[in-house]
Amino acid sequence: xxxxxxxxxxxxxxxxxxxxxxxxxxxxxxxxxxxxxxxxxxxxxxxxxxxxxxxxxxxxxxxxxxxxxxxxxxxxxxxxxxxxxxxxxxxxxxxxxxxx
Amino acid sequence: xxxxxxxxxxxxxxxxxxxxxxxxxxxxxxxxxxxxxxxxxxxxxxxxxxxxxxxxxxxxxxxxxxxxxxxxxxxxxxxxxxxxxxxxxxxxxxxxxxxxxxxxxxxxxxxxxxxxxxxxxxxxxxxxxxxxxxxxxxxxxxxxx
Numbered sequence: 001x002x003x004x005x006x007x008x009x010x011x012x013x014x015x016x017x018x019x020x021x022x023x024x025x026x027x028x029x030x031x032x033x034x035x036x037x038x039x040x041x042x043x044x045x046x047x048x049x050x051x052x053x054x055x056x057x058x059x060x061x062x063x064x065x066x067x068x069x070x071x072x073x074x075x076x077x078x079x080x081x082x083x084x085x086x087x088x089x090x091x092x093x094x095x096x097x098x099x100x
Numbered sequence: 101x102x103x104x105x106x107x108x109x110x111x112x113x114x115x116x117x118x119x120x121x122x123x124x125x126x127x128x129x130x131x132x133x134x135x136x137x138x139x140x141x142x143x144x145x146x147x148x149x150x151x152x153x154x155x156x157x158x159x160x161x162x163x164x165x166x167x168x169x170x171x172x173x174x175x176x177x178x179x180x181x182x183x184x185x186x187x188x189x190x191x192x193x194x195x196x197x198x199x200x201x202x203x204x205x206x207x208x209x210x211x212x213x214x215x216x217x218x219x220x221x222x223x224x225x226x227x228x229x230x231x232x233x234x235x236x237x238x239x240x241x242x243x244x245x
Binding site (some may be wrong): 002005006009011012013014016017020021024025027029030031032033035037038041042043045046047049050051056057058059062063067070071074077078080081082084085088089 | 106107108109110111112115116118119122123126127151152153154155156157159162163164167173176178180181183185186187188189190193194197198200201202205208209211212219223
């Protein structure tokens with residue numbers, strides 16, 4: 001079973017890649033200004049963000065104003081990661097067990 | 101045919117990157133290599149989303165030009181085709197932060213695994229755990245005696 005593990009995973013990966021390349025047939029072409037992602041809601045952000053938030057940089061306007069709760073949660077993610085790294089890597093001072 | 105290639109080749113690059121990352125996560129036995137594979141996978145997803153915001157034909161970064169800054173109250177004067185799509189950039193900023201957090205916690209866990217088992221190879225760790233479960237002395241300790 002161990003011998004067949006790498007060929008099976010390679011076959012799975014190639015199958016997934018072929019399916020994804022087949023799926024790119026329906027994707028919009030690269031840099032198309034009229035693709036669905038560029039037409040749906042981003043024109044509203046580009047035209048209105050500066051008036052509503054008084055920030056010329058639209059990315060920071062969306063990050064810090066429209067999605068500020070998302071950014072708050074993001075900082076909570078960073079905080080949790082740093083706290084867990086701290087708890088994992090700190091040197092634990094405890095009494096020696098009898099077996100070591 | 102060449103036009104089709106030029107319109108789609110970015111997706112194919114990301115698919116190849118994703119295949120490399122997925123194979124590294126599935127097929128490799130070293131845990132650090134698995135982690136590097138996860139990072140390559142995340143990078144391919146980030147590149148895919150950023151490429152969704154590209155507009156050809158003279159679009160620049162989504163920072164309002166000084167000439168457009170005067171016309172923020174007349175929104176029809178701002179040409180949407182002049183600026184890249186800002187939303188994938190914002191979402192991928194969040195994704196980069198999450199990927200940094202997961203990589204940090206995973207590296208800390210790998211340090212603990214290395215301290216405990218003295219190896220990072222997955223099959224050796226599994227052999228040691230199997231020995232411990234069946235109340236035998238683990239292989240690394242046996243060879244020392």
